Amino acid sequence: MLRTLAFDADDTLWHNETHYAEAQGAFRDLLRAYHDDAWIDARLHDTEMRNLRRYGYGIKGFTLSMIETALELTDHRLDGAGLRKVLAVGQAMLDKPVEPLPGVVEVLEALQAEFTLMVVTKGDLFDQEAKLAKSGLASQFERIEILSEKDEAAYAALLRRHRLAPGEFTMVGNSVKSDILPVLAVGARAIHIPYHLTWAHEVVAPPPDSAFPVLASIRELPALLAAW
């Protein structure tokens, strides 16, 4: 029955949030003469949230939000050299190599014979395709779905598009908000593999009546699937 096994990408197949945390560290360093860290973080988060409707997810929008925040927080006094550094922080994020998380390569290889493997990720199309190519994992997946949002409607449309019944689809990912709750809501199964960092925007408290398996590592996935 579980024909299709879909994986989130960022922080499920490879590191992502650590790169944002690093970038945010560099951003704080640049503005420390003007404000304390907590204030810088809070203002940046506000700018990101305000711009989400315009920019969507991804590094380019994050970079634009860093520039906007830097101008705001310095009353437009941050000089061109400082802004050049903010641009460079964003470009360095885009240029990072993409290394699969421990266990990912072996587990995908082991599961390939039994399941149709799919990537279901949200974010910037160009960034996500580039990361998939750089990861070396693209050929492991039969389908790649890059969505602008991962909510209940998006999963329902995905199942229709691939002519899958909810019982034929299982999602694996690190975000309770994007990978677990909306998948359970459409009647499919979901498996949570937490990452050690979660973007504030993705943090939700699961409703008390929700139940889903939580694994410490992707390495535990084959045994769980075998038990089902």
Add this chain to the structure above:
Amino acid sequence: MLRTLAFDADDTLWHNETHYAEAQGAFRDLLRAYHDDAWIDARLHDTEMRNLRRYGYGIKGFTLSMIETALELTDHRLDGAGLRKVLAVGQAMLDKPVEPLPGVVEVLEALQAEFTLMVVTKGDLFDQEAKLAKSGLASQFERIEILSEKDEAAYAALLRRHRLAPGEFTMVGNSVKSDILPVLAVGARAIHIPYHLTWAHEVVAPPPDSAFPVLASIRELPALLAAW
């Protein structure tokens, strides 16, 4: 045989390049104290081309390239207020309403009964989905394909994904480079509807042996298809 009729979006279904030209005008105004227009245009184009590998297509990458160019062209002397204006130019582009080009609504309605209508566009996923939603045209299309690049390999993959033979697919668009030549190369048909502006990056001379219909307006499309 011509089951699927696919339309490019930017400058085929709605205005796009005019918004870039307007933004570029505002960018020139901002830097005119430093350089002449031709030099500003040339440096911005160079920055865009250099960043295409990193940013892909779309307004967010264009905005980041404007910021980078502004810093370069003023030796980092453009002040924060000037940079804030560059950010605002990009945000104004994202906030523009999306109005279908003349004839688009009627022609899509007329063709719907006979063809499976599809959008095949390239660019930023989030931007393109937002534009489609704002245009009011989304419901006219059975399939929406937003690609990071429109080359021969991308069209071949598209046909495979939708299980279409080349003879069952016709592409309609304004870019000879992206909508016509790669489609002819995979053996499908393509119809060119030029827009009055073309982005320098998209300008190509069609090979002398290539032949494809060129229409003055989308309004001529139903008659051409009826004649086939």
